[in-house]
Amino acid sequence: MAKFTDYLISLSKDPQAMSALRADAESAMSGAGLTAAEQSILLEGDPDQIREVVAKELGVDSSIIRPFYTITITLKTVHVNVAIKE
Secondary structure (H helix, E strand, O other): OOHHHHHHHHHHHOHHHHHHHHHOHHHHHHHOOOOHHHHHHHHHOOHHHHHHHHHHHHOOOHHHEEOOEEEEEOOEEEEEOOEEOO
């Protein structure tokens, strides 16, 4: 299961999910099933760490993951790719 990746996708598609994250990030991420480590990575906003988690969940090398979705969290913009080069 790709909870972290699925959560990132939901943030990009579901305004209510993004609103919940902005209102109470810890509750929103916990409710989505993210671990404390995943929550920390997401809040830090380091695109390389985020790509590593997504790659691990998808079972691919992180080098084939490129920026695709842009997710704004508070004052940070995190570029996350869940697209895989063909």
